[in-house]
Amino acid sequence: MTMIEYSSTVPAKEVAGSLFDLGIDTLIIGNNDFGLRLPTDYNVLETQRLTETAHQLGKKVVVAANAILHNDKLLAYEKYLADLLTIGVDYVMVGDAGAVNLIQEKFPSQKFIYNGEVLDTNSGMINFWGNEGASYVRIARELPYVELEELIPKLQVPPIMQLFGPIAIEHSARSLIYNYLDYENKSSEFNFNQVYHVNLPQKPEDIYTMFEDQNGTHMYGPEDLNLLEQLPELVVLGICHYTFDSKFYPSENWLSIMEIFIRARKLLESGESNFEELNTELKEKLPADRKISTGFYHYQLGDIK
Template identity: 35%
Template sequence: MIELIASPASLQQATALMQAGIDTIYAGEDYFGLRLPHSFERSELTELIQLVHSQNKKIVVAVNAIFHNDRIVNVQNYLEFLAAEKVDRVTIGDPGAIRILQKNQIALDYWYDSADLVTNARQVNFWHQHGAAGAVIANEVPYQELQQLVPNLKAPIQLLVYGAAAIHQSGRPLLTNYFNFVQAHQDKLDREKGLFISEPRKPESHYAIYEDINGTHVFANNDVDLMPRILKVAQLPINHWFLDGLYADETGFVTIAKAFDTARTSFEQGQLTAAQCLQLDELVQQNQPANRAVDTGFFDIDPDDVK
């Protein structure tokens, strides 16, 4: 069975996503999780958990931040809270947080998620030996490498099939430092500001950037859209498809989720064709925010060209 996972921007959107066919809601709080469309603090997260479980769906909570000493002391209490709320699994990338989970025997399944670091089967299998039920594969792993990676896995992997692809994170407040340097007044540095940076002498480059409690986050020029290649993804097989709602349109994201649900259903019925994928991709592109283009990310790139 293919699992569709999506990150919502609100309780209302979470409901709509589940109605559109999403199996698992991915959410959390910015203090503990990275690059979330909405920071669900505890009371709201409790409401979301209850909502998801009332629909017989699953919820994954992000605990994949990079924790310094001042913040990791709060991880145990948060994990215990999540266990008490009976979340279905968490994603963790910091070995210190994994140690807290296991040392205190907190009853939570976890998937290993250290973003760009998870690029080979040996790493996935290593963390599986250390209790991980699965892993989130890096966005930079192209199809040719996935073909070699998947047959050697001892645990499932999650792949980004739609949404913004982070290409850099710094724990430093780079935007604050920049605006302080140029002595420019900026009242907002978060994602809603819509800031971007360009490469020198490459005016066409347009890297979205924002700052939050976890530092500064930079994203690829275009959002990932693997609908044109989703048949290849399913045939590998990779059965955990992640749709990231970070920069998505509130209602358009729901339509996009439904398109991936249609592709999933057709594949499981043995009826998905390349032509249908292209038709569904038209729907994806029609519901993409006007200021954000899409492409297949690293999927089609020759591994020798990945730099």
């Protein structure tokens, strides 16, 4: 049986240890200046302490430093990478070609994960970043099974796939929420990092989640991704590393959901492959404002035109 590894973002700092205790192998943390859409903001000292704790437990830490870099951030970003190398974090997750170049030139011993968000959809792109030194590449969340079936055997670098959590569908460096409220003479209602909910007139039942921070405006799809029941066939494809995004989830709900995925992994390792009951249990642990689906997973070629 292939060894299955789980990584998760941290919904609140006080539950980081609980995630390790449950059986999560790796925690994804970061500084919100350089990491995109993180639930928590870890400074360098906090990162060092958590990394030390993780290593004492035989666990790992990934630092998301995947913001799109602009010239005014480069010096601070380089200093941040130097700090992370000194700390000894296991991986830095990047999504900017300039960040990869910086690691190659100045921090070649730093292992990194490439996360191109929606761009990593084909073996050519994924293998390219593997050839550039990436230890892993996170594949796009929008890939259906029929494409994964063709993609995975062609990969020369291990993939990481999101198994559960919100799906970011749009990112703009512009202050779109503030600009809209300002246009409506409601700028006083704007709050940095506040979560807003919007819908489209043609689909009033679909609620999109948005917020604005120092990296711009972020929008999420109306349904979070849940591939619990699909885990057995994904493992058969050869995907061993899975990630979970806790953005918008209260800690209590998140720990309950992660516990279900940990049980699923243990059942799978013992030969069980029917997770329908577990999936029903998972739905009962969802916060009231979150909906789940399998996203594009079951789409067939030609379904989207």
